[in-house]
Amino acid sequence: MDVTDFPDDLVQTQAAWNATYDALAAPRPRDTSALRRRLMLLSVRLWWHPYWETVPSVPAARSELRHFVRTHGAVRAA
Numbered sequence: 395m396d397v398t399d400f401p402d403d404l405v406q407t408q409a410a411w412n413a414t415y416d417a418l419a420a421p422r423p424r425d426t427s428a429l430r431r432r433l434m435l436l437s438v439r440l441w442w443h444p445y446w447e448t449v450p451s452v453p454a455a456r457s458e459l460r461h462f463v464r465t466h467g468a469v470r471a472a
Contacts, residue, residue: 400459404443408463411436 414436418429449455 399449400462401443401445404440404445404459405463407436407439407443408459409467411440412463 411433414429414433417423418426418433423429446452446455
């Protein structure tokens with residue numbers, strides 16, 4: 395799978411999900427209720443994004459997206 399196939403909004407949503415998850419997993423997070431609500435909202439956006447209807451293997455594409463965002467962040471690779 396070519397990582398350039400991921401829409402920018404999907405990459406940004408995954409990066410926001412990662413940041414929110416990290417904030418919630420930090421020792422003594424502040425405002426855990428707001429972080430949990432944000433994590434749920436971002437999860438729904440990720441799960442139901444229209445992009446997933448265009449790929450042959452959704453589980454592999456989801457894994458590739460998570461890996462791409464972990465290694466490159468929300469910035470596109472040149």
